[in-house]
Amino acid sequence: MSLKLTQYAAIGSKKSLSSEKHVLIVLGEKTEKHLPFVNVLEIKLKRSKKEFKDLVKSPMTVELPNGGLASFVILAEKLNVFQKHTLLRKAVKPLLDEQPEALAICVFGSEAERENNACAAYYVATVNAAELPSRKKENKSKPLKAINIYGYEATHDYGYVNARVAGNTLCRSLTMLPPNELTPTIYRDKVKKLAAEHGWTWEEFDMPALKKMGAGAFYAVGQGSEPMDAAIVHLTYKPKKAKKHIALVGKGICFDTGGHNLKPAKYMQGMHEDMNGSAVALGVLTAATLQQLPVKLDCWLAIAQNHIGPLAYKQNDVVIALNGMTIEIVHTDAEGRMVLADTLTLASRQRPDAILDYATLTGSMAVAVTDRMSGVIANKPELACKAVGAGATAGERIVAFPYEEDMDGDLDSDIADIKQCTLEGGGDHMHAARFMGKFIENDVAWLHTDLSSSNRKGGLGAVQSDVNGFGVGFGLEMIKSLIGT
Numbered sequence: 423m424s425l426k427l428t429q430y431a432a433i434g435s436k437k438s439l440s441s442e443k444h445v446l447i448v449l450g451e452k453t454e455k456h457l458p459f460v461n462v463l464e465i466k467l468k469r470s471k472k473e474f475k476d477l478v479k480s481p482m483t484v485e486l487p488n489g490g491l492a493s494f495v496i497l498a499e500k501l502n503v504f505q506k507h508t509l510l511r512k513a514v515k516p517l518l519d520e521q522p523e524a525l526a527i528c529v530f531g532s533e534a535e536r537e538n539n540a541c542a543a544y545y546v547a548t549v550n551a552a553e554l555p556s557r558k559k560e561n562k563s564k565p566l567k568a569i570n571i572y573g574y575e576a577t578h579d580y581g582y583v584n585a586r587v588a589g590n591t592l593c594r595s596l597t598m599l600p601p602n603e604l605t606p607t608i609y610r611d612k613v614k615k616l617a618a619e620h621g622w623t624w625e626e627f628d629m630p631a632l633k634k635m636g637a638g639a640f641y642a643v644g645q646g647s648e649p650m651d652a653a654i655v656h657l658t659y660k661p662k663k664a665k666k667h668i669a670l671v672g673k674g675i676c677f678d679t680g681g682h683n684l685k686p687a688k689y690m691q692g693m694h695e696d697m698n699g700s701a702v703a704l705g706v707l708t709a710a711t712l713q714q715l716p717v718k719l720d721c722w723l724a725i726a727q728n729h730i731g732p733l734a735y736k737q738n739d740v741v742i743a744l745n746g747m748t749i750e751i752v753h754t755d756a757e758g759r760m761v762l763a764d765t766l767t768l769a770s771r772q773r774p775d776a777i778l779d780y781a782t783l784t785g786s787m788a789v790a791v792t793d794r795m796s797g798v799i800a801n802k803p804e805l806a807c808k809a810v811g812a813g814a815t816a817g818e819r820i821v822a823f824p825y826e827e828d829m830d831g832d833l834d835s836d837i838a839d840i841k842q843c844t845l846e847g848g849g850d851h852m853h854a855a856r857f858m859g860k861f862i863e864n865d866v867a868w869l870h871t872d873l874s875s876s877n878r879k880g881g882l883g884a885v886q887s888d889v890n891g892f893g894v895g896f897g898l899e900m901i902k903s904l905i906g907t
C-alpha cells in the first residue's frame with residue numbers, strides 16, 4: 423500500500439474540508455465551538471434521540487451537504503488504547519466501506535489529544551484500508567490512496583505506524599490464505615522471499631535434517647504428511663547496534679486435522695489458521711525491521727501440517743525430543759506443543775535475552791479468556807507483568823496465567839519422561855506451558871502467548887477483519903519494553 427500523506431497544522435474547518443468526501447472527525451473531551459458540519463450532526467443526533475456526549479460511547483456518521491460522509495467520535499481521556507481503537511474502528515468503517523480514494527482525519531482538542539488521536543486514527547484507518555487476500559471475482563477492493571490530516575502536523579511521517587500496519591497486514595494475509603495456497607512448501611518459499619526482501623539471514627532445517635539432529639518431537643508431527651515438507655525456518659535480523667538479543671518463535675501448522683484423533687467438521691473448520699502464531703512472529707519481525715529497532719532478532723518458525731496417514735504419529739507412541747527427553751503421545755491434536763518443543767530448544771541454545779513464542783495452542787485458553795483477548799504464561803513472573811503492560815499500550819489485551827511447578831504432576835508418564843498432555847481436560851493452556859517449558863535450555867527467560875483472539879467475528883480493537891493480526895502490536899511493544907526504548 424502506498425499512501426500519500428498530507429498534514430495540516432490548522433484545525434479543519436467547513437471551508438478547508440469542502441472538497442473532502444470522507445471525513446473522520448475525532449474530538450477531545452472539551453466541546454468545540456467551531457466544529458465543521460455541526461448542524462448536520464445535530465439534526466441526526468436529534469432524530470436518533472441522542473445527545474452530543476453520546477459520541478463518547480458510539481460514533482455517529484452523517485451525510486454531508488457536498489454528498490460526502492463524515493463520522494464523529496469523542497475519545498475521552500479516561501479510555502484505554504483498546505477502547506479508543508474500538509471506537510475509531512467503528513467510526514471509520516462506514517467511510518472505508520465506500521472504498522474512497524482519500525480519507526480526511528480531523529483532530530480537535532488539546533495539543534496532546536490531537537497528537538495522540540491523530541496517531542491512533544491514522545493507525546486504525548490504514549490498518550483497515552490494507553488490501554487482504556480474496557478469491558471473489560466481484561468486489562475487488564480499491565485501495566485508499568491518500569490520507570489528509572487536519573489539526574495536527576507531526577514532525578514524523580507515521581513511518582513507525584506504517585511498519586506496524588505492514589506487520590499486521592502480512593500476518594493477516596498469510597493467515598487468511600486457504601490451505602491449498604499455503605502448504606508448508608509454499609509457505610517456506612514465501613518466507614525465503616521475505617528474507618531476501620528484508621535482508622534477514624535465512625536457514626532451514628528440513629525433515630531429513632531434523633531426523634539427523636534428533637528433533638523427534640517435531641518430526642513426529644511432520645512425518646504424517648505427504649510430501650514430508652515440514653521444516654523449522656530460522657531468520658535473523660541483525661542491526662549494527664543491538665541493545666538486546668530476542669528470539670521470536672511461532673507455531674506454523676498450515677492445516678490441523680487433529681491427526682489420528684481427528685477433529686469433527688465443526689472444529690476442523692478454519693484450521694488453516696493454525697499457522698497464525700508463525701505469521702504473528704513474521705509480522706513482528708517485519709515491523710521491527712522496518713522500524714529499525716536496535717535489537718537482534720532470531721525468528722524460528724515451526725512449519726508443518728497435522729495429518730492422518732500410515733506414517734502419522736499416534737496415541738501411545740513414545741518419541742525422543744531434541745533435548746533427549748522422551749515424550750508419551752496422548753493426543754495427536756496436541757501437535758502444537760510437539761513442534762514448538764524442539765523449536766524452543768533450538769531457540770534457547772543461542773542464549774537470547776528472552777524468547778517470545780506465539781501459538782494458537784489450546785481451546786482451554788479461549789474458554790478462559792474468550793476470543794476478546796489472549797493469554798500469556800512466562801517462566802519468569804516479571805516477563806508476564808511486562809506483557810500485560812505491553813498489551814495495554816498496543817491496544818491488544820493480554821491476561822497473565824500462572825506457571826506453577828506442581829502442575830507437572832499431571833504430566834507424569836508411566837513409560838516416558840513426560841506426557842504430552844492430559845486427557846482429563848481443564849487447564850490445558852497451563853499444562854501446555856509446563857510441557858513446553860521443559861524444552862527451554864540455559865534458563866532463558868520465556869514468554870508464551872496462546873493466541874485465543876486471533877480470529878473474532880466482526881473484528882477486535884483496531885482491526886475490522888475477523889482474522890485480526892492480534893499479537894503484532896503487542897509483540898512490538900514487548901520488544902520495545904525489553905530493550906528499554
Ligand SMILES: [Zn+2]
Pocket residue numbers: 678680728754755756757758
Ligand atoms: Zn491440534
